[in-house]
Structure formats: structure tokens, C-alpha cells
Amino acid sequence: MSGVDTPMAALAPWLQRQSAALLAQRGHAWLLQGPSGLGQYDLALALVRAWLCEASTPQGACADCASCHAIDVRTHADLCVLMPETDMIALGWPLSEKAQTEIDDKKRKPSREIRVEAMRDAVEFTQRTSARGRGKALLVYPAERMNHVTANALLKTLEEPPGDTRFVLASEAAHLLLPTIRSRCLGHTMVWPELDAMRGWLAEQGVAPAQAEALLRAAGGRPGDALALARGGLTPERWASLPRALARGDVAALSDASPADAVAVLQKLCHDMLAAAVGAQPRYFSASDLPKPPRLGRLTRWARELARTARTAEHPFNAGLMLEMLVSQARNVLNSRA
Ligand SMILES: [Zn+2]
Incomplete structure (x- = not known):
């Protein structure tokens, strides 16, 4: 929903603060939860970027090393992104070769759920050795789009995590997740930003101040959703x-x-x-x-x-x-x- 065409864009200040707070804690599996438009995906990506970064600071990834660049161009061998195909496409992540061919050949449409095949690939990924030697990361978003088969496969991996894989699940409807998945993760509830901070951030994204208020209102106060409305021409x-x-x-x-x-x-x-x-x-x-x-x-x-x-x-x-x-x-x- 946000950060679509600008993977390098600076994190919103309220996300930066949350990222630093989470990075200061141990934990191999996080669940980021809250209503849509609060930046779950951006925060999840900031976390995995910092985990894999070669020169990360308490504030997060350096944005400059080979690992950070590999994530920005969506080709990091130690990062697996598990999303519905529609979201993968919208956020610029490559599909598996097989899935891409099926869609190109019009055998089927991009899936709106996290597919069992993609989960199988992800489980296989967690069992491989890290290519860059800094561990691996699995990002799942929106985690509520797993069906019971994929959710159970993920649960098994969470229960017996291969040593060097860290997980971040981002959800806009965490109540739909298996309770056993929720209990395997450290939970983080997304922080609702201050109005002034949201206005400032929207201005930086090119939304005129005169428009920001009404769009925030239309979006129920959620900055990511307000930006999506602006980009949609509202x-x-x-x-x-x-x-x-x-x-x-x-x-x-x-x-x-x-x-x-x-x-x-x-x-x-x-x-x-x-x-x-x-x-x-x-x-x-x-x-x-x-x-x-x-x-x-x-x-x-x-x-x-x-x-x-x-x-x-x-x-x-x-x-x-x-x-x-x-x-x-x-x-x-x-x-x-x-
Ligand atoms: Zn870096």
C-alpha cells in the first residue's frame, strides 16, 4: 500500500521509532499487528533490512551496503517474501519462475491468497544455508491471507525454527490468524501517529497540506491509506x-x-x-x-x-x-x- 515505487524512501518518523524499539529487543519472530494503513509492511521490511544489513546501527539498516542494495532491487538471496501474488506484483517482488509462467500463459490469474506452493518454497528456504552469512529472514504479509494449509506449514517452521532464520509477520487482521501462530511470535501493536507527524509526512510524499486533512479523514486517520487515496487521484x-x-x-x-x-x-x-x-x-x-x-x-x-x-x-x-x-x-x- 505504501512505499510501492520508492523502496529507498525514508521511513516515516513514527515507523523509524518503532523499528529502533523492536531492533533493541531480542526475538526471532515478530508479529506486527493493527488496522491497515499504519505501515505494517514498511516496518516489516525495515526490520528484515536491518537484520541482514552488513553495517546496521541501533537505528536500522545502513541503506548503503551490498545487502541493503540487494533488498532494494528485490534480489536478496537470504530474504524470502511470502505474500499473495497480487501484493507481490503491486510491491515489485518477483514471483517464482513457475508462477510467473502460469500467469503469463494465462493459465490462471495472480492469487489473492498466499499459495501453498509459495509456502513450500518458503519452508525450503528456511532449511537452506545463508548465502551471505548473516542469517536469513522470512517476511509474511498480509499474514491473514494464509489458508489453514499454509498457516499450519508456517506454524511447523515457527515451532522448530532452523537456527539462522528470523521471521516477521505483518497483519492487518491479526484476529484471523491461528492462535498458535500468534503465540509463537512476539506481538507488536502498530502505533497510531500524531496528526502533525502524519501531515508532515504526507507533505513529504507530495500531498498538498490543503488536501492532507480531508484525505486523512477519508482514510479514517490512517496515513498509508490516505496516501493511497491521494495516489489514486481522490x-x-x-x-x-x-x-x-x-x-x-x-x-x-x-x-x-x-x-x-x-x-x-x-x-x-x-x-x-x-x-x-x-x-x-x-x-x-x-x-x-x-x-x-x-x-x-x-x-x-x-x-x-x-x-x-x-x-x-x-x-x-x-x-x-x-x-x-x-x-x-x-x-x-x-x-x-x-
Ligand atoms: Zn546495509
């Missing part, structure tokens, strides 16, 4: 006009969102309408941008419908039809007056 004006556009049934308001993203936006709107209906402050939108709230019962029903749709949104039969359905549902709810 403007504060567009976000502000969204509730009323949906009340009009304007499909174009969500036309460039994937079905899963569209459901996520509607869930935010539904959350805020529920808040407004009970006299609480909205979280994602400004109160002045929201239409008048419908009856509470209608909104709670909408929330349930959206939760149900969210479970199938990754594989809709027809993305266009699904979007039309979602927008017409939203229009009906938003126009049913209390």
Missing part, C-alpha cells in the same frame, strides 16, 4: 460531493473504484450516516456533506447488506452490474426519509 472536493452524488444515484461517482473499494466507501458513508442518525460525529465525511439521515432501522439494514456484499466483492460475476446495484441501493437508503 481530491477533497470529490470526497465531499460523494454522499450527495450517491443520493442522486450517480453511478459515475464510484465508476473508477473496484467493487471491493466501492463497498468500502459505502461502508464509510453508512457508518457516518448511522453516527449522524444517533447524533454522534461522523468520522470519514464532514457533517455538512451528509444528506439528512434516514430511519435508523433502514441504515442498520444497509450496513448488514454491505457487509454481506463485501464478502463477495472480490469476485463479482459482473463488476459493472454490481456497481449499479450498490449505487441504486445507496440512493434508495439515502432518500428514505425518517
Whole structure:
């Protein structure tokens, strides 16, 4: 989600502090947990980079040695990255030759789960000798995308760790992990950064200060998600006009969102309408941008419908039809007056 095209970019200051704190502790397996957008992946990568670095300091990797360079160009022999193929591709990590050929030959689509084959390769990796002599590291992200077969294979390796391998699991939904995996790791809960620090960091990433506030709000206060929204072309004006556009049934308001993203936006709107209906402050939108709230019962029903749709949104039969359905549902709810 962040750091996609800039592997060398400096860590956000709040991640730097967490990285130094974790590096000061012993531990061969970390579990970084917390909601999305707080930098789990960036922190995990900073840890493995420091572990493997030839000149690391208490602050982290040197960014200059052969090991650091090898990680930056995604070819470190002692680092194994275990992710769903869709995330590997998005974050610039190479797939196994076999997987890449299957996808190139259109035999299948990139997987959204961590595949059993990739886990097998990872287990084999942990049993090899370190190529650079500084031990090895296995990074798993998002760890909740393991199915029970892959999770059990990882558990075995965690239970009998080959001497020189260290693990970092990064998760945005740690409650979905096997309890036995969680208990094998040292847990670290991601720190929620201060508003000023997030603003400063977003400015460094090229997000104008005038936009940062609204985007942070749209992202529920999560800086990584706010940056992803900015890079996806969302403007504060567009976000502000969204509730009323949906009340009009304007499909174009969500036309460039994937079905899963569209459901996520509607869930935010539904959350805020529920808040407004009970006299609480909205979280994602400004109160002045929201239409008048419908009856509470209608909104709670909408929330349930959206939760149900969210479970199938990754594989809709027809993305266009699904979007039309979602927008017409939203229009009906938003126009049913209390
Ligand atoms: Zn280094």
C-alpha cells in the first residue's frame, strides 16, 4: 500500500521509532499487528533490512551496503517474501519462475491468497544455508491471507525454527490468524501517529497540506491509506460531493473504484450516516456533506447488506452490474426519509 515505487524512501518518523524499539529487543519472530494503513509492511521490511544489513546501527539498516542494495532491487538471496501474488506484483517482488509462467500463459490469474506452493518454497528456504552469512529472514504479509494449509506449514517452521532464520509477520487482521501462530511470535501493536507527524509526512510524499486533512479523514486517520487515496487521484472536493452524488444515484461517482473499494466507501458513508442518525460525529465525511439521515432501522439494514456484499466483492460475476446495484441501493437508503 505504501512505499510501492520508492523502496529507498525514508521511513516515516513514527515507523523509524518503532523499528529502533523492536531492533533493541531480542526475538526471532515478530508479529506486527493493527488496522491497515499504519505501515505494517514498511516496518516489516525495515526490520528484515536491518537484520541482514552488513553495517546496521541501533537505528536500522545502513541503506548503503551490498545487502541493503540487494533488498532494494528485490534480489536478496537470504530474504524470502511470502505474500499473495497480487501484493507481490503491486510491491515489485518477483514471483517464482513457475508462477510467473502460469500467469503469463494465462493459465490462471495472480492469487489473492498466499499459495501453498509459495509456502513450500518458503519452508525450503528456511532449511537452506545463508548465502551471505548473516542469517536469513522470512517476511509474511498480509499474514491473514494464509489458508489453514499454509498457516499450519508456517506454524511447523515457527515451532522448530532452523537456527539462522528470523521471521516477521505483518497483519492487518491479526484476529484471523491461528492462535498458535500468534503465540509463537512476539506481538507488536502498530502505533497510531500524531496528526502533525502524519501531515508532515504526507507533505513529504507530495500531498498538498490543503488536501492532507480531508484525505486523512477519508482514510479514517490512517496515513498509508490516505496516501493511497491521494495516489489514486481522490481530491477533497470529490470526497465531499460523494454522499450527495450517491443520493442522486450517480453511478459515475464510484465508476473508477473496484467493487471491493466501492463497498468500502459505502461502508464509510453508512457508518457516518448511522453516527449522524444517533447524533454522534461522523468520522470519514464532514457533517455538512451528509444528506439528512434516514430511519435508523433502514441504515442498520444497509450496513448488514454491505457487509454481506463485501464478502463477495472480490469476485463479482459482473463488476459493472454490481456497481449499479450498490449505487441504486445507496440512493434508495439515502432518500428514505425518517
Ligand atoms: Zn546495509
